[in-house]
Amino acid sequence: MSTTSALEFSNLPTDIIGKIIEKCDLKEQLTLRKVSKDLRSLVDEQKSAYKSIEIDLTDSHIFCVYNDKNVKYDGDKLDKYNMPIETSIICNDDYVKIALNDLSIALKNPKLRLDDLYLTVDHSPDMMNRFRLLLNSLNPQIHVKTFILRAGSSEYLLSILPYLKPKVLVNIDIDGLYYRDDWALEKVRQVASLEQWKQAEQLTTRHCFDYFPSEFLIHFKRFVILEWDATEQFLMNLTDLFSTSTNFESCTVEALGLEDCSDYLESFCEKVDTGDEIDYNEGVLIIKKR
Known part of the structure; x- marks a missing residue:
């Protein structure tokens, strides 16, 4: 009587493993990366399924949405009933490091092709500085068509735009800029000198259109202005x-x-x-x- 051994996952052809990885969500891919160096390399080489990533940075937690998958990183145990449906909750004293590591894996994927990247910074300069360090480690620049910033400071806009791929970035969406002193205006001038700003085709502003001098707007083709x-x-x-x-x-x-x-x-x-x-x-x- 002949016997056949069970086919193990590690013995599957590389292309089959790759197709399986493509079907996995972020949490499953992160788990696979921890199994072995070979699987980590395969995960990192796969085409990303993400079309939209939303990042909300606060002093008390980090909330991310990968496509339609909600993940909240927090240092305290949370009541899941207060969260959006199907939210994964990661409670850990080192939740910031975990969140930024997950984001780093997603954003560093050279095959990442985003339609939208949302960033909200809720009066959290320290958290923003840590996120900026993450961006500084990226290579290549993030491939995204629309960037939406809700932060209130032109400094944050200046911090993020250099890490987005010029020409690919079509729409810049800015929700509120609240500081209008000479220092803030200088940051706007620096933003306007970036290729990402110069080559974008559409500008969407929410209650801050008059923040930008007209000479910095003349190249845009399309505008959406909410006042x-x-x-x-x-x-x-x-x-x-x-x-x-x-x-x-x-x-x-x-x-x-x-x-x-x-x-x-x-x-x-x-x-x-x-x-x-x-x-x-x-x-x-x-x-x-x-």
């Missing part, structure tokens, strides 16, 4: 910007007060009728290049 309210002076500034730009294609403004500017908007439509098309209703203004 608390819109004045005639604000719209006139947009007119000046778009009329002098050779790259301008479209702009969407969402703000309160647009319905109160109907007379101005009508004259504005007539003024640019030969070059632009404008539609507006309550709360939304859309300007498109013909």
Whole structure:
């Protein structure tokens, strides 16, 4: 009677192991990396399945979303009922090191191709400094199309953009910048000198559009601008910007007060009728290049 030995995982062909690894989520891949040097190399060489990574840095915890997989890293035991559905919770006194190590593995993958990278920094300069050290270890630059920053400081924008791949980065989305002194303006100037900024095609701003001098915006093709309210002076500034730009294609403004500017908007439509098309209703203004 013949006997056959069970086929072990380590004896599978390399390409089969690679396909299995591609189907694993981050937690499973991290576990495989600890098995052996060969598996660690195979995991690191596989094409990343991540299209979106969200990072929320605070002084008390780190929250990450890998595609639709939520992971919270914390030093205290948490009540999972207060977490989003299907959130993995990692409680450890050294949770920051664990979180940054997991992020490092994901971001260092040379085959990573992200659509979106979100970063929120909640008044946590120390945590941001540690994250900056992680970015400094990356090679090559992160391949991402849209970068969304919610941090409140132009310094953080300056800290992150150099690690994103120019030309691949199409949309820069900035949610709030709160410091407007000379020091902050100098940081904005430094941001505007980066290739990542110069080669991006779309700028999305949330309550901070007037933070950027017009000379730093002239190269963008598309704008999405969210403001608390819109004045005639604000719209006139947009007119000046778009009329002098050779790259301008479209702009969407969402703000309160647009319905109160109907007379101005009508004259504005007539003024640019030969070059632009404008539609507006309550709360939304859309300007498109013909």
